[in-house]
Amino acid sequence: MLSRVRSVVSSLVGGLLPGPGSAETTGNGAGSATGDPGQTAARFSYGRPDFLNLNTDELECSADHMARPILIPREAGRKMPWNTGYAEVINAGKSTLNEDQAVCEVVFVKRSAEPITNRSTNGWSRTTGSVGNGDSMEADVQMDRMEDDGVTFIYWALFDGHAGAGASLMAANLLHHHVAKQLQGIVELLRSDAGNAPICLDDDGVRPRRPSGQASAVIRGVGSPPPTSPGTPSKTPMEKEVTQDALVIGAIENAFREMDQHIERDKTKFHVPGGCTSLFAMYVLGKLYIANAGDSRAIIIRGGEVVPLTGEFTPETERQRLQYLAHLQPHLLGDEFSALEFPRRVQRKELGKKMLYRDHTMVGWSYKTIEENDLKFPLVYGEGKKARVMATIGVTRGLGDHDLKVYDSNISIKPFLSCVPEVRIYELATQEHTPNDVLIIATDGLWDVLSNDTVCDLVSNFLENCDPSDPNRYTLVAQELVMKARGVLRDKGWRISNEKLGSGDDISVFLFPLHYGNRAS
Amino acid sequence: MLSRVRSVVSSLVGGLLPGPGSAETTGNGAGSATGDPGQTAARFSYGRPDFLNLNTDELECSADHMARPILIPREAGRKMPWNTGYAEVINAGKSTLNEDQAVCEVVFVKRSAEPITNRSTNGWSRTTGSVGNGDSMEADVQMDRMEDDGVTFIYWALFDGHAGAGASLMAANLLHHHVAKQLQGIVELLRSDAGNAPICLDDDGVRPRRPSGQASAVIRGVGSPPPTSPGTPSKTPMEKEVTQDALVIGAIENAFREMDQHIERDKTKFHVPGGCTSLFAMYVLGKLYIANAGDSRAIIIRGGEVVPLTGEFTPETERQRLQYLAHLQPHLLGDEFSALEFPRRVQRKELGKKMLYRDHTMVGWSYKTIEENDLKFPLVYGEGKKARVMATIGVTRGLGDHDLKVYDSNISIKPFLSCVPEVRIYELATQEHTPNDVLIIATDGLWDVLSNDTVCDLVSNFLENCDPSDPNRYTLVAQELVMKARGVLRDKGWRISNEKLGSGDDISVFLFPLHYGNRAS
Numbered sequence A, B: 001m002l003s004r005v006r007s008v009v010s011s012l013v014g015g016l017l018p019g020p021g022s023a024e025t026t027g028n029g030a031g032s033a034t035g036d037p038g039q040t041a042a043r044f045s046y047g048r049p050d051f052l053n054l055n056t057d058e059l060e061c062s063a064d065h066m067a068r069p070i071l072i073p074r075e076a077g078r079k080m081p082w083n084t085g086y087a088e089v090i091n092a093g094k095s096t097l098n099e100d101q102a103v104c105e106v107v108f109v110k111r112s113a114e115p116i117t118n119r120s121t122n123g124w125s126r127t128t129g130s131v132g133n134g135d136s137m138e139a140d141v142q143m144d145r146m147e148d149d150g151v152t153f154i155y156w157a158l159f160d161g162h163a164g165a166g167a168s169l170m171a172a173n174l175l176h177h178h179v180a181k182q183l184q185g186i187v188e189l190l191r192s193d194a195g196n197a198p199i200c201l202d203d204d205g206v207r208p209r210r211p212s213g214q215a216s217a218v219i220r221g222v223g224s225p226p227p228t229s230p231g232t233p234s235k236t237p238m239e240k241e242v243t244q245d246a247l248v249i250g251a252i253e254n255a256f257r258e259m260d261q262h263i264e265r266d267k268t269k270f271h272v273p274g275g276c277t278s279l280f281a282m283y284v285l286g287k288l289y290i291a292n293a294g295d296s297r298a299i300i301i302r303g304g305e306v307v308p309l310t311g312e313f314t315p316e317t318e319r320q321r322l323q324y325l326a327h328l329q330p331h332l333l334g335d336e337f338s339a340l341e342f343p344r345r346v347q348r349k350e351l352g353k354k355m356l357y358r359d360h361t362m363v364g365w366s367y368k369t370i371e372e373n374d375l376k377f378p379l380v381y382g383e384g385k386k387a388r389v390m391a392t393i394g395v396t397r398g399l400g401d402h403d404l405k406v407y408d409s410n411i412s413i414k415p416f417l418s419c420v421p422e423v424r425i426y427e428l429a430t431q432e433h434t435p436n437d438v439l440i441i442a443t444d445g446l447w448d449v450l451s452n453d454t455v456c457d458l459v460s461n462f463l464e465n466c467d468p469s470d471p472n473r474y475t476l477v478a479q480e481l482v483m484k485a486r487g488v489l490r491d492k493g494w495r496i497s498n499e500k501l502g503s504g505d506d507i508s509v510f511l512f513p514l515h516y517g518n519r520a521s
Helices: A002-013 A056-062 A166-184 A187-191 A244-266 A319-328 A452-464 A473-486 A515-520 B002-013 B056-062 B166-184 B187-191 B244-266 B319-328 B452-464 B473-486 B515-520
Strands: A085-089 A100-110 A150-162 A275-284 A287-293 A297-302 A305-308 A354-357 A366-369 A422-426 A438-442 A488-490 A493-495 A507-513 B085-089 B100-110 B150-162 B275-284 B287-293 B297-302 B305-308 B354-357 B366-369 B422-426 B438-442 B488-490 B493-495 B507-513
Touching (some): A100 A166, A100 A507, A150 A187, A166 A187, A166 A244, A166 A275, A244 A275, A244 A422, A275 A438, A452 A473, A473 A507, B100 B166, B150 B166, B166 B275, B187 B244, B275 B297, B275 B438, B305 B452, B452 B473, B507 B515
Antiparallel strands (some): A100 A150, A297 A305, A354 A366, B100 B150, B297 B438
């Protein structure tokens, strides 16, 4: 089984990359996207993930839209934690560069001795520097031990760019630093056994505050006066408990926001085109935090069953949010778009007739009489992969896109986009896992042509037939997934089984086993 | 078991109502809330549900806050469809009247021969009149047969009023008419076997429109020009398919909106105080549609397992929607409230310190430095049953409340409230059910003290020990639930087991078996 796969891959890769059995040494990728954290204010040059370790020739070959070689980490290269597998392929020609970017890092967050240092114009505080530099394998089992002066997290991220590679390159280089910076402010709290987070911090550090007074007895209902009139401090305040999980989620949410503002700032000095979706998994203190802004997807396969970890943020899934904004701030539509959704374009000859529609309040559909305003182009239009906001963009959360305008107009789309991720938690340390239980993170290039169940079957069958001692098996299965989604080039384009169209998009897949999380806990 | 329960109930009810074994005849409830549909523009006088058939004395006794008699339908009274069980009790004194209202109706929706008649100022088109007048039991099995000129639905609804009984009375009398009116416009489509709804209706009726042209090939990504420039009809339009389910959901959503506007209109002529939550189950054409706006709850118990059917709409569950509105339209806060949430009230002495907060984008929490503006009262404040919008109202969806203001101010709360229900569908006809599989709809008076699982155990045990031929068994179990939630009056107030506080709220419970839906299909 394995040798068959290797042989197939070898012919697909066409000698560009060393096969799993080879051990060539290669130069450093001159065009690599990884930068010294001290140089993050510089614009990032295009490259492939640093763990692929491509040289200049290989980088060039990787962008061959006809051959579409599948790239995997070379065995002799830098090891990723947890035996992480990875594979990627470029698109079939829709953009010159591969606009996906992938990052895998082990990051140590040092407790801040002094107030958190602000990012200088020149780079980052070294207290949040990455230590993922080659020998992290040994650190796996002990990695979430409470170190005296900080906490460590493992980070796997995918960024799917559009309209240029600039935003995805920036996010790939910097988002984990923003996460580290946000976590730095709460390292002390995460390390404590106190349980809930202190509501208010004293000037000199953490102060657990929980007044002993009774909660004020507010009767449910209306018309009763406020517990205290606005502005007057309450003597017996009610308090909400805030968990450590909620602190980490807040840190991740703020990291995305800071990252988005960072891109906006840097656009004044550099050329940072486009935007990108962002999806990462972060392992810290026994838990996996999955943060998603866009239409990439993460699933867990456990005991041969699928556990979905992410939602999807598209014009269809976020239609009501978009319509609500347009309803409240109609000037954002620029007098060219209608906030209502119709099942298809309305034609002028249909004025006065009844047509199905829905507004921001509705999940169902109803009929309305078509008026002049309904002839405008709909804010949200199209279905599935063809759905668009203002006929322009097919994804509604992510980073960048600050200058994105409707074609041939001055109407800005950014107000409708959100940079906030949905964060979910998977309590890894408290679950039992076998080496065949894996987490898969992939861009929509994979999921557009392979369903969760198909991926589950492929992965489960593949891993069952693998040599369990082969450290490359997770990369081999990632490679298998990319190959299945890309297909092979025939007369009529890229095809998968049954003559179905393969994915012409960039495809990137991380795949790693979960039992390391059990061992680490 | 049964006789024990009857004996307990009899002592609780205190002779006010006939026990399950008696068969007294009673007069019509003089204060009944049911009105002739032709007189709906009149203000509705207070009463209890018409199927309880209370006379004036009984009505008065039902409002005894010390005795809190549990009311159930009398055996000789009007039968409800599907052997529906019901029980209710008034609150322990928080309001003079029982602000819950309950409705059970069988409604025939006649196909409109002419364009839908507008509601006259004086009442309703008779084409949507109710036929739920006593002999609906016989109609059960055949009720969703396609009648030549219309369609029939069964409707169970609960309204939980606040700040007066006016809105809940209006909704109890009129919402099913609004539903019928909305359904009337689509009866023809629901009766057809065509599958999806026609997108555009011709002047002379229904026209299935599905142009044969290919969907236009929009490539996912950004920066590509719109399929057509705004305002120009597309030659090869993409079309969304709209199911019959989506039409019914749209009809229900619009019925709620119309009902809310109806209350607003009538307030110019009548005294219609307060607002109400609204929850109904509607059985039509083999499916149950559950529509919920508020914090009542519906669950199914099937095979001894709970199937939740509703979400809950409270300041906590809708925090982000409320904060988003305040963020976009800060003038709605009247310069007295802050859109940010804090875990407790901020005190002036904490200015300059770091405190946990979250805004409309955040699910997690983070620290911010307290500024002057943060000393304002938070838009959303409190936890659980004590959570409030603007320190005033504990429920964020429902009908009415058009004049609701923050105490001692001119700040209107209605803009933050939504009248739109969440609608879920239960495919009843395609599921197998035993006579012990039931749907339970109850106001928060029940759920505040009894969990889903507790209710499930109580109901399952009760029904297993019932005589399966007793037509009153569903009322008896509803009565049992109300009794368990209310408790008994002791020195220290109403208590349930373990000296826990019983519910001091109005409690109303519908409970009916689902196997009738299988027989009807």
